Amino acid sequence: MMKLTSILSVASYIATASAALGKTTWLPELGPSLNPGLGEKLPFKASTGNNPWTTTIPQVCQDTAISNKCKPSEMEVFGVTYPDCAKPWVMCRCSKSPMAQQTIRDVFGEVPVHLRSTVRHVMAFPTPDGKGCHAYASSGDIVFFGDCANKTAPSVFLHESAHTRDKNNYSKNTILPAVNSDTCVPDNYANTNEVEDFAQLMVVHTHKLVTGSSPKPTDCMSHQMDIMARDWSASTLWPATCDLSVKPPNSPSVNKTDPKNVARWASEGSAPTPPEGVQLEDFGVVV
Numbered sequence: 107m108m109k110l111t112s113i114l115s116v117a118s119y120i121a122t123a124s125a126a127l128g129k130t131t132w133l134p135e136l137g138p139s140l141n142p143g144l145g146e147k148l149p150f151k152a153s154t155g156n157n158p159w160t161t162t163i164p165q166v167c168q169d170t171a172i173s174n175k176c177k178p179s180e181m182e183v184f185g186v187t188y189p190d191c192a193k194p195w196v197m198c199r200c201s202k203s204p205m206a207q208q209t210i211r212d213v214f215g216e217v218p219v220h221l222r223s224t225v226r227h228v229m230a231f232p233t234p235d236g237k238g239c240h241a242y243a244s245s246g247d248i249v250f251f252g253d254c255a256n257k258t259a260p261s262v263f264l265h266e267s268a269h270t271r272d273k274n275n276y277s278k279n280t281i282l283p284a285v286n287s288d289t290c291v292p293d294n295y296a297n298t299n300e301v302e303d304f305a306q307l308m309v310v311h312t313h314k315l316v317t318g319s320s321p322k323p324t325d326c327m328s329h330q331m332d333i334m335a336r337d338w339s340a341s342t343l344w345p346a347t348c349d350l351s352v353k354p355p356n357s358p359s360v361n362k363t364d365p366k367n368v369a370r371w372a373s374e375g376s377a378p379t380p381p382e383g384v385q386l387e388d389f390g391v392v393v
């Protein structure tokens with residue numbers, strides 16, 4: 107019954123959030139214009155810890171690996187510490203991912219600590235054809251397929267982290283009314299629905315905060331930008347430390363080589379596969 111309830115609630119969320127916004131666009135696509143400034147100016151926290159998990163893996167990483175045909179022996183699990191947070195993030199990388207461990211650690215260290223606080227696990231897998239970037243956010247986890255970022259192109263990490271903060275809630279209650287007062291949204295992808303609009307607004311807004319400028323005036327989406335400025339000031343996005351009260355606890359750890367799990371690993375999977383009810387996002391070629 108629990109499961110049915112959760113499926114119904116996801117389905118009803120999709121029904122309310124799937125309406126295209128139907129606005130004009132500020133830019134066709136954000137990444138090419140905003141990534142250079144973000145890469146140069148976002149405050150960067152270098153990770154300091156490297157704590158490899160050799161025998162265990164968070165349950166959600168294992169389930170995601172099984173769904174995406176990455177073997178237990180190919181799953182790298184590691185705890186990553188940043189100087190602004192007392193607790194590490196446990197990340198899971200398939201060794202076939204084109205994003206190196208160091209890249210994932212570095213780009214996540216560019217995400218404002220307030221948004222990082224709401225992320226549970228970061229995962230990285232390859233794409234079947236070796237091209238482009240797909241991603242999704244679910245239950246506080248952000249999952250990447252393919253080459254989604256590097257230190258000078260952090261926009262997709264910012265976008266997915268914004269989803270974990272939003273929880274499909276802020277965007278609906280606060281952003282959508284502002285959209286209705288504006289003529290444009292940040293880009294074509296933001297037009298998908300208010301959830302994507304908020305994630306892209308976070309990219310535009312943080313770019314404006316850290317560079318002090320925008321590539322063009324934002325008048326056509328001034329209500330949205332005013333709300334972003336009101337609710338996501340620099341002191342909100344970059345407090346001195348992470349907020350441990352909102353940092354999700356790790357998914358329970360399980361044994362990588364449990365025969366039951368190895369059998370599942372061998373029999374299931376086709377990549378990339380998000381959990382039921384979660385939309386896989388196509389970001390095309392990012393880097």
Ligand SMILES: [Zn+2]
Binds near residue numbers: 266269301302305387
């Ligand atoms: Zn998104």
